[in-house]
Amino acid sequence: MLDLTLYDPFGNMQFTDTNCFLCGTIITHEHRTPVFGEWLQDKYNLGKKELLLLDKSVTTFSQLTIPCCDHCHTHYVLPLEAEIEEAASNGITGLQALNQQKVFQWIGKMYYGTLINELIKEASPYVTPEYAVSEDPKMLGKFRSFFQVLQSMRVPMVFSDFLPCSLFFVEVNPAEDDLPFEYQDELTTMAFSIKLGSLAIICTLLDNGIIGRALGRLSQVTEGQQLHPIQLAEYKARVFYAAYIFNVVPEYFIRPVKPEDDHLVLDTLIDDVTNEIFNPWDMTAYAHMLEEMLKPWGIREQEILQNPRQPLSFLLTEENTFRPMEKLER
Template sequence: MQFTDENCFLCGTTITKEHRTPVFGEWMQDKYNLRNKELLMLDKSVTTFDQLTIPCCDQCHLNHVLPLESEIEDAAKTEYDGICTLDQKRIFQWIGKMYYGMLVTELIKEKDPLIMPENPVSENPQMLGKFKTFYQVLQSLRVPMKFSDFLPCSVFILQVAPTEDDLPFEYQDELTTMCFSIKLGPVVIVCKLLDNGIIRNVLNRLYKLTEDRELHPIQVAEFKARVFYAAYIFNVVPDYFIRPGKPEDEQLILDSLIDDITNEVFNPFEPLAYAHMLEEMLKPWSIREKDILENPQKPISFLTDDNGEFKTIKQFAK
């Protein structure tokens, strides 16, 4: 794991600065007209989607990155149904590649920033430890690797109703909590990396309520807030171990262990902190903290009613 322009982001081999791969696949940039759209980085510098590339050797680019992007592109052609048929390990690798690409870009920029970020990622030893652990499972993109009885993330696939949805593409990431969401037309994928599916289990009942339903965009925003907040209070980092193998083995098998004895898996839920997260996600609807916490012990929900059942929203009046 080396944060430089002279080492392949995936295998670490030494390369020249011309060897790059896009963080966001070219098919995505073309389909959603992203090439010249601007992105604000943590050091307040501005880049565009087509300028956002990471160092990548020819072998990793041709043999691992391009086939992955092609697989996602094909699945996305049939939107929700296609994305749902993907192996979730491939979704993990795809989200992981984009997340890690943003991370590498930010860390390279921190060496010569336009404005030094308030909390530089490179100066947080705990975060660098998490990234190192994540990098180990990201190697499944190029090394034949089987996760024994887990997936190193929680993946949620949501379907957006077209009535009031005017956003063809959107993405959000939170580097420190390792949370990522991306919208491809009517499909939204939300992913918390490095939790071994724990958040998926915690939110399973809510997720089941949304399955095969078309959600209003405000409901998608709330679902993202719930995942991002769960990632914020998630308090453990898995350890991964390569199972001893035989010379004739064709893949590595990884086992995992989470220390939930000396560490609480989640920090306590704080309604005010969740309200801040939800307020951020609900900005397009101008819904403020006081509205969210009208009942301080039960923040507002657009997904479920007072009985915990799914709430149908066709149109939303601001």
Template sequence: MLDMIDLTLYDPFEKMQFTDTNCFLCGTIITKEHRAPVFAEWLQHKYNLQHKELLMLDKSVTTFSQLTIPCCDRCHTHHLMPLEHEVAQAAEKGMEGLRALPPQRLFQWIGKMYYGTLVTELIKETDPLVMPQYAVSEDPKMLGKFRSFFQVLQSLRVPMQFADFLPCSLFLLEVSPTEDTLPFEYQDELTTMAFSIKLGSVAIVCTLLDNGIIKKALGRLYQVTEGQQLHPIQLAEFKARIFYAAYIFSVVPEYFIRPVKPEDDHLVLDTLIDDVTNEIFNPWEMTAYAHMLEEMLKPWDIREQQILQNPHQPLSFLLDEHNKYKPMEHFVKPA
């Protein structure tokens, strides 16, 4: 007798069910011992992350190995472990392996880390070390966005097909080894849902919940980098542009499940973006972008005034004045 496929989605946002005793993925009641790592063990071992520190919104400090989420055995064994196994194998083959992974799997993998961090923040808000300046759980607009995101993340557990869209923009970039000193790097921005992770010579930059719009908008920039090995400072600039685009992205897609027939073994989701009453992007402001770029260029000690020396053409390590790719092997600090 085959297991009946359960196509019911779980909605923790309805009752704000973010506790240590509900599985983050299906809501099953569990004990506090049932946990899954947000960053997989293979990742922690490969890049020696176990004791590296992470600062949470309530100013508490955790480490990669301590960052775990409530997860039932079934979800852990049937859904998370196979996903991690797939990504670990692909990552072994570098760019070629990760490119060959179905984009939906990469979306789920990044989504799990992003959402795992978010769930930890929501659980912490019930008993914070220091009350965050902006409590996520008190912002209805943000919660609506997270709720939409969780709906598509459940494709991890419930077989789901997205009709002619992927809920995110994915960028895979290759980094030149010449001046690359960081085998692993990770950044996320909870409110704008921008995420980047670097595994050896491959960086994956992702904007979750934009249905691929940012990739379309910045397609020219991405094309320019294809087949190139970027210097780490060029990667930092690429990330600044993507993270800033996520910051000015101003719509939240809605997802609709097609009616389920008794014989169906998966859900089909359609999407709608209200671009009639809403502008998709807020205006691009040079100073705000320069601020984001300065943040990303911190390791090279480049300040905002240098970035905006020519306000019409901000400093770029990636593109020349004709918007063509600027090859770069060694970093020379601009005068």
């Protein structure tokens, strides 16, 4: 009988360099896998590129690794990376054609890999973090739910009529694009973006596709369009802000397993009775988010909110249609 048992490191906070991140098997310090796949590092020359972590420490893409047993590395991590690499070689259509659960797993592995590094550091008696993730019960509950569905990497799992995330695929116009690779995530809101050449993927994890539906109009008007890099930045601001005001945490339930089953089936429930799904949209808070995304262009909040009822937009016209842009003119 296939072992369909899920691993739960959150029960006893089992976050160490000697437990496989995916199955919990006891391993040595040498058993590691990169958070960002080797093919990604090679293709975009990321090895020595620096990364700023939550505790303000600096590492590099090649140094950012997580504990992983040989079995999980060989049977789950490497095949997943190979599938994504092949799909990404065909651009936006290749990744859109791939089973979206695979894209979720790939992004989830990178997000969770960054989180695991933080939790392992916090377990050290020599580290006193300014903001300890492990001391926030609400966040730990959220991460626990996320890891439950991320284990679909290892344990065959079917999500009943939902995907645990929203995915946005965007094509970037190369005319004024000088960044072959870009990566950004927000630990607490679970928003993530990664740019691979002219392809960008923006993802909100653990929202069961709700944010994707809420921003459906944005996806429709930009579909088939090439975005200028400043338009991509605004797109990210809109998605990241939606994740910021998202106010519920899905619960996941495993259907009873029968002896002949070869996979788990998960149902989900969102409490939208006692909780509003989204907190109210605050224009000033959104302007802060947009200002952060527009830093490379030096655009400040005052300019963004020059007309408070119609904040600055490079992406949409006043009629909410797509604003074509090949070159930025200001």
